[in-house]
Amino acid sequence: MQQEIVFSGFGGQGALFAGQLLAYAGMDNDKHVTWIPSYGPEMRGGTAHCTVIVGDEMICSPMVQAPDYAVAMSLPSATLYETVVRPGGLIIWDSVLVTRPVARHDLLRAGASRPAQ
Secondary structure: OEEEEEEEEEOOOOHHHHHHHHHHHHHHOOOEEEEEEEEOOOOOOOEEEEEEEEEOOOOOOOOOOOOOEEEEOOHHHHHHHHOOOOOOOEEEEEOOOOOOOOOOOOOEEEEEOOOOO
């Protein structure tokens, strides 16, 4: 079985780090893993995302077309990845920055908010 996950947000939010942690956890559990980061020219404030594939067998292609899961840490990320998550997939978003509801009804949804400071 193979799971495809995308983490996306602004640079500095930890999207690439979260994906890397998942990839390392997969390797520690003897899974086959790919991790592909992508970020804009700005390290902080620009867009950043990564794709992670974790599988029981060899991964033939690192490309992710329709992820099973998306973690969206910004409104532009939620808008983009809401449209490509496979039907029945899960989208998790930062409810502080993503203030609108998820429009698709064929997705599982979870909003994560940060503790008050």
